[in-house]
Amino acid sequence: MSKLVIVGTVAFDAIETPFGKTDKILGGAATFIGLAASHFNVDSSIVSIVGGDFPQEYLDSLENRNIDISGVEIVKEGKTFFWSGKYHNDMNSRDTLITELNVLADFNPVVPQEYRDAEIVMLGNLHPAVQQSVLNQMSAKPKLVILDTMNFWMDSALDDLHNVIKNVDVITINDEEARQLTGEYSLVVAANKIHEMGPKYVVIKKGEHGALLFHNENVFYAPALPLKEVFDPTGAGDTFAGGFAGYIAKTGDISFENMKNAVIYGSTLASFCVEKFGTERMESLTSQEVHKRLQQFKDLTQFDIKLT
Numbered sequence: 001m002s003k004l005v006i007v008g009t010v011a012f013d014a015i016e017t018p019f020g021k022t023d024k025i026l027g028g029a030a031t032f033i034g035l036a037a038s039h040f041n042v043d044s045s046i047v048s049i050v051g052g053d054f055p056q057e058y059l060d061s062l063e064n065r066n067i068d069i070s071g072v073e074i075v076k077e078g079k080t081f082f083w084s085g086k087y088h089n090d091m092n093s094r095d096t097l098i099t100e101l102n103v104l105a106d107f108n109p110v111v112p113q114e115y116r117d118a119e120i121v122m123l124g125n126l127h128p129a130v131q132q133s134v135l136n137q138m139s140a141k142p143k144l145v146i147l148d149t150m151n152f153w154m155d156s157a158l159d160d161l162h163n164v165i166k167n168v169d170v171i172t173i174n175d176e177e178a179r180q181l182t183g184e185y186s187l188v189v190a191a192n193k194i195h196e197m198g199p200k201y202v203v204i205k206k207g208e209h210g211a212l213l214f215h216n217e218n219v220f221y222a223p224a225l226p227l228k229e230v231f232d233p234t235g236a237g238d239t240f241a242g243g244f245a246g247y248i249a250k251t252g253d254i255s256f257e258n259m260k261n262a263v264i265y266g267s268t269l270a271s272f273c274v275e276k277f278g279t280e281r282m283e284s285l286t287s288q289e290v291h292k293r294l295q296q297f298k299d300l301t302q303f304d305i306k307l308t
């Protein structure tokens, strides 16, 4: 079993979907990643920052899942990162209404001493210079570095993003972001271009249409589980990344074959995340439910065709 370092936002989110809207609730990339990774019982540590307005009960809910939060800086006089988004009727696309960086604007991350030798590093969504700073603090080259990002950072910090992308093994990115990063419409061509930027493995997330894992000429595809109702997709991408990273940390196996399983775990956990607003569903999720859904996934994708 490997140690896992997670960097990303710990945030307030306000979400609007066709089903309703929320006031400020618990959100943030690192929050969703941490909750997903906690299903693998690995030693994980979140590196992030919040303001004095951030409720202690939110921090407690992470700590209660055995996530080390000693790397979450609390700036008493500061305000927590705030994001607000509104989903279109198809639930596959959304508009960002507000991004207030607040304390994130001057964040100097500090990786806790006992996590500087972690084998797996999950660079969740936040400023790419902060992601790079976390990598710089590792005492030895990690076994696997995974990076997730979004269009916001491509628009505002593209050079920093290119710099950190050079140093990662796996990138998880959604289809529109892959197109924006490469200027290519074909996802196969986009994945090739991203390989050239650094990552040997490229995971392209396609929302309700599943995820693709590229490694040079090899491609693996995992569908998303068809769900009766998608209530709120917020955090699904981060949950996917947390499931992927958690599974790799648990198994310690970074082969392409094992990454296929990591994609399936990521997709399974993400399928729960969208069932309720924010982190609600991930907070109540049990290992029995995960196990049952993994079986559904197997049934969905297994067929026995005889090729003559």
Ligand code: AMP
Pocket (backbone or CB within 6 Å): 009, 011, 012, 013, 027, 028, 029, 082, 083, 099, 125, 126, 127, 150, 152, 153, 233, 234, 235, 236, 237, 238, 239
């Ligand atoms: P996802 O739906 O997986 O793209 O992630 C949504 C989460 O990302 C929300 O909980 C937000 O708090 C967080 N988020 C939104 N914008 C940013 C940003 N620019 N940088 C870091 N995290 C963000």
